[in-house]
Amino acid sequence: MSRPEDLLRDLRIDRRPEARRPASHRKWVALAVLAALVLAVLAWRATRPVVVDTALARPAAEAGPPTLLDASGFVTARRIATVSSKVTGRVAEVLIEEGMKVEEGQLLARLDPTDARAQLELATAQLASSESQLAEARTQLALAETTLARQQELLGRRLVSQAAYDQARADRDARAARLASLEKAVEVAREQRALALIGVENTEIRAPFSGVIVAKAAQPGEMVSPLSAGGGFTRTGIGTLVDMDSLEVNVDVNEAYIGRVQPKMGVNAVLNAYPDWTIPGSVIAIVPTADRSKATVKVRIALDSRDPRIVPDMGVRVSFLAPVDPEAPPPSGALVPEAAIVRASGEDGARPAVFVLEEGRVRRVEVVLGAEANAERQVTAGLVGGETVVVAPPPGLRDGERAVPRSPRR
Template structure:
């Protein structure tokens, strides 16, 4: 058994002497080199035919952008340059607001319920134009009563005047009869008393008539006060009441009573009020030229002048108020607009 296994192992061994004799030496080496070269050539061909990422389009895309940039830079000098703002003037600068010298909240002189309102915000009204009506039914009834009393007093005075004229005629006739001896003095005395009584009654009737006429005028004025009119010409900037509300010239508790129909501004009286630091007020004088700029229109320079310096100072803010009259009237200038003014120094 052992000899059999030894023979099998011996059959599996390689006879190195035989291999070296049959290989032929250099021929085997050439074959190995050829195989290596063939493998390298195949790998090179595979690498050459392998697809690559397209980097060229990115380079091509960059060229038009560069060309477009160059074209834009070339065209830029031909485009118009933006308008430059005027250089600011030198001098003391202060800030303030547009205010109206004539501004009023228009109300009625009596208390009443609003029957009609004829204006809206932005309406232009003339002096004396009707803005609203109050309910005047009760006032009209009283006016009719006073006019009737006036008419009655007038008729009574006319009747007494006629009676007095007749009594004077009778008295004159009696005096002629007395001169002819056909009447006595007692008759003349009675008729004279009648004339005097009628004269007194006529005077009282005429006084009553005058009083009735005064009552009528007063009531007519009261009726007219139910009509709210504009005290001056201007623009309505606020409508403060509606139909059906109670209007009163004085404030009432509870907040259910309106104290004004509308707020009216005279646009011709607009001016500027600015606060100047009291340490710089010596640089401001009446009549001094001023240049005003509204915050809403920073490129618009409005010529103006100092109208007055208010002779009092604000203790908390250490400022003095200065009134500035505008040299231009324009619809763009509105009340309460913020403004900045420059007090121009004398050259």
């Protein structure tokens, strides 16, 4: 076995100069590794293409007329009704649901008809009684006419007295008067029955016009009344009906710019729910009153589309279009997003430019700018339309650099 002194000698650290490596050598090795990593990163970045957002330059001739004014508003319906009954009653049946299309005159709901039918049965019975009495009176009048004629003949032959003849004539006149009274009573009974029949019909709630149900307000068992009862347990309507063919747009235009708007001028409407869908339309009328709190004037706009995606109370942005001269030449150049324009800074004589992406590389093209409209800028020289331009070029992007589109958009 080894002695403890030998074991301790084996564990001793050798501190002789020839056993240590120089510190300067380790420093140069670390610098060489760092330089190699930097060169590798630079080489990788030099070969990696830049990812950019792109858009397609549109020919200016296809862009349509320029925009004079932008405004926002909402889709509204000219024909909208809360359908209710003519009488107060308890709901027996509801035949509608939200989103249901109904035609004019279609049955929407029924009220409990018990009382109305009882009134109808009573009026029918009264009419039958009056008609029976009228038939009896007609028979009695016919008998009185016959009796009077006989008495008149006997009076001429002096077989009866004048008093008997006068009695027969008075009886005939009384029965004729009673017949006329019963005829009026029958007419009144018929009117009462017709009124009771209307009461039964009033328990059936029907659509006043064709449209779509947008709200269902009552359930079977609830009370409904055309007038509010002042409490929270009586409904004033069965549901809300909207005529989708009467939809239009109402926008508020600043009164300082209302002079630019004219009736029948063209517009482009964009719903907030569908920002990529442009709907053509025209101005119906300018409402001749102003809102003093907002300093705006309301303008009514008709939409050329009857698409089911257009629903009431949707937000909409409207662009009023300038009138187009049919004899004017079409505009030249292209339209590009305003964010695609690169403006030179600190360079004398340098013009604005755009970067055009071609075959995986960007090319810097100097352009001449025109009018701006709807976040787009017209380029009158340098582009013709159809080119793929870089939107919001990243800082340091150079002419001829490799690039790939991230998400091309129109």
